[in-house]
Amino acid sequence: MISKTKRSSINLLLTAVSAIFLTNSVHAFTKEIASYGSSPLKADWPKTLNQKVFDSQLTQSNYYFILDGSGSMEGGKCTQNSSKMATAKSALKQFITQTLPTQANAGLLAFDASGLSERVSIAPQQQLSLITAIDTIRAGSGTPLATSISLARKALEQQASAQLGYGEYNIVIITDGVANDSSKLKKAINKVIQETPIGINTIGFCLGEKHILNRPGYTNYTSAESPQALSAALESVLAEQSSFTVTQFTLDQQ
């Protein structure tokens, strides 16, 4: 029989060990889970269906950006002349203005000195709103990635309801650090992987491969060690989408 006090101590220890394990090992996440994509007969996402777009817009692509505005992004490590925040903002703006298709739906969520909130709701032709919102982001907060991913999933689910589940759905996260809600992060990511066709694309900025969101096979993770690499990583998100374009009937013979 273990006493209540002892059990509590064990739990604390386990939590601490788990936290270290989660932080330092990507293997903890590579355990196979039943993803939505691995279940080809499953077609129950999103749960509510209420078309709000024209038929021609049903297969629209959706990109929901999460920009890390934590305090560490203010630092200049790994960038050339400016802070990581300035570099990330510059690269993201360049991607939005030059690469992101104008007809694609896009939204932005950020956590920064003014807190965690959706800055631009998901909609088509949001380029100007996105640029304006990105410019207002000021580094200075924790790294609530789990909450951010949950909010992004909900925003995309709402859009999916309007598109009756058709289209492409992507969360694009630009971050330089480790989440401070990592215990919840696994659940948030698993929920996306198991229940939705949303692709999680993480660009670890000046961080290397060891990131909690690097889950080979389940998420797309790119390590960007320079501003150029960050731009390239952002473009690769789109490149992967176009390789599965639905504008031509090429799938049958894949």
Added chain:
Amino acid sequence: MQKRIIGALLLSATTTISASPNYVNLDVITAKVSNTYSAVKAHNCKELPIITWGGDINTIYANGSALKTKNNSLIGQAGLCFELKRIDSFPLQLARYKSGKTPYLRGTMGMLALASDTIKNPALKPVIFHQLTWSAGGDALVVKSNIRKIKQLKNKTIALQAYGPHVDYLIKLLSDAGLTLSDVNIKWLPDLTGTENSPLEAMYENDIDAAFMTTPDALALTSGNKVGTGAEGSIKGAKILISTKSAPRIIADVYAVRADYYKANPIEVETLTRVLINAQSKVAKLLKVKGQEEEVLVKSAAKYLLDSELARDDLLGLYADAEHADLAQSQSFFQNKDDRRNAIRIYQEAALGLTKAGIITGKHKPKYANFDYSQFGKIEHNKKSIFDAKQVNSVVAKKKQQGSLDDAELFSFEVFFKPNQKTFTSNIYQTEFERVIDLATTYAGAVISVEGHSDVMGYLRRKQSGSSPNILNRIKQSARNLSLNRAQSVRDSIIDYAQSQHVSLDPNQFAIGGNGISQPKTGICGVDPCAPQTSEEWRSNMRVKFRLIQVETEADVFIPLNASGS
């Protein structure tokens, strides 16, 4: 409508313990109609039959809301005079028609087809000259729990009124399900509603599987268009399989006139037609605003058609259960060869079905009056969509997700295509496209679901080769999008093809959907689609399925009547 339901409930409650209905034989009815012909009696005011139907409200209005034409009425001002006489029994009408008591017949196209053999004298053949309405909700097919699809009517016993309005309805439904009258057992009844010898009463008999009846009777049997609970006169498990709300281009109510009379009095017949079309337009406006004139019309029409001038709600329900033919519809019905639901086609459908069943010889061809409708007024084709396109897609998608779409399916068929096929032209799919046009125009109140399906091989190959869940996810979603695009392409091709045939289909009537690889024709093996074993199996997955979906109780899919269509 509510009063009519209560009326039906009371009726059923008092008659469930009564004896079985007295079924009749069509030959017996025909025999009762005398074959003695007489000239039309000379009267200043000719007898004009009316029946208990919404379209006849317009006739009563045209006559000055009176049985005998008032001088200041539309008919009176046109210099005509009629005595309206309600005769709901078509054989009785036939008898009066042959004996010259009236030169006019009031029925449906199917009734006229059924009567064709009983009128042997060519000089007395009916000339069909005016369409009053399409039934658009007033008639329903009620089935017991052993039937959930129209094709399941095969070998079942169906009750319907002999010489009634539902003959056309039955023939068309059976035909679209690949059946004929010979595939079902029919029990004919002398009455349509309100007596012990009506289809409603027959449904209480164990040997009756289905029956055609008026919508108020159908509502009573099905606990208000749900599934009958067995309480308050309903029949446990009974449901409305389809009403003319879904199929508003089957039952056409018309007037016909004796050929000899028409030859002698063409101006009278043409003038009557013009006045009745004018009355249709005026009544439609009148019933939108309450006032003295509206009150007089409703009271008198309720008295003449429903035997009580207090039956206002019932009368308005009767009116709303029909789509009233305006000038454009009248012209299209009688003169537009491209109209898939024109008079010639409607009559032919009914006559062919009756001939195949050996009920009529099919030798007698109908005659039609041929008016210059442009002289009647400006012909305006204002076809507005009754469907909300986004809601149509949403409702069908929800039903599919909830697994209830099959329950709402009336008919279905599939077309197949080749890998990487980008276009779906009428050169290849003309037969299927024609079928869709026929279904879309006949069942204009039902939704046509166009569902694409994709090849499963790409996905299975990637899975077998160990592709990551991430990649599989994208392939699966792309397949879904691809199949939706295919459905859209097919829908657009059909609408374009219809346009080339001078048929205007409503795009909003089509629900498009993409199932991707989630519903493989090759079956399910564990959590995956089964891999095709032959080329034929492989191609079987690449298909578009068409389903006619009954959405009568889905109010959201319909644009409210007072809103503008898109």
